[in-house]
Amino acid sequence: MCVYCRIRPADHLDHIVPISRGGANALANIAPACTPCGTSKGALTVAEWVTVLAAEIAAGCGSPVAAAAGQTSPYLPVGPATVRRPRDT
Template sequence: MTGTRRNSRRLPPPISVGADGSSLSRLDVAALYQRTRRRRAAPYRRADIFARWGGACCYCDAPAEHLDHVQPLSRGGRDVLSNVVPACATCNLAKAALTLAEWIADYEAPRNP
């Protein structure tokens, strides 16, 4: 095969915006949306959660550096005080987007060498 390889993904056509025929690409519209979307403040304070748990990871008692959603946001969990716990980096990154039950089952599963 000769020639250069072309990217198979093509950008969508521009969106007409004004009466004068001006247009924006879909990427420009997405960038505008990201800038105008407001993020709500969390209904809890990070310091309060660490203080409530004594600065320890809720899973292994190591010093906590992260906050973890017990029921992940991507799995329908809510960003509320009762769903947020302190976690060490190792536990938080290992748990990722798993539910607590899935993570424990995976943790206790026998490993094949």
């Protein structure tokens, strides 16, 4: 199970603090993640990534990753985006 979205199965190990950002290649810095979350997070730290996801959600243009993370991730301090739909009438 991916530690970030807690929806998809993990298919790789992600460095919580990327090696390129000074993170250690140690067990405490490695977490199982899914490809969509790993790709979205990229070389960001979790704190930076959460900021990006929160901004996407606040703008109402969140990616599926952001929407999933907003609903399930303990890393994300905000709720899921509110989807506005045009009235049917």
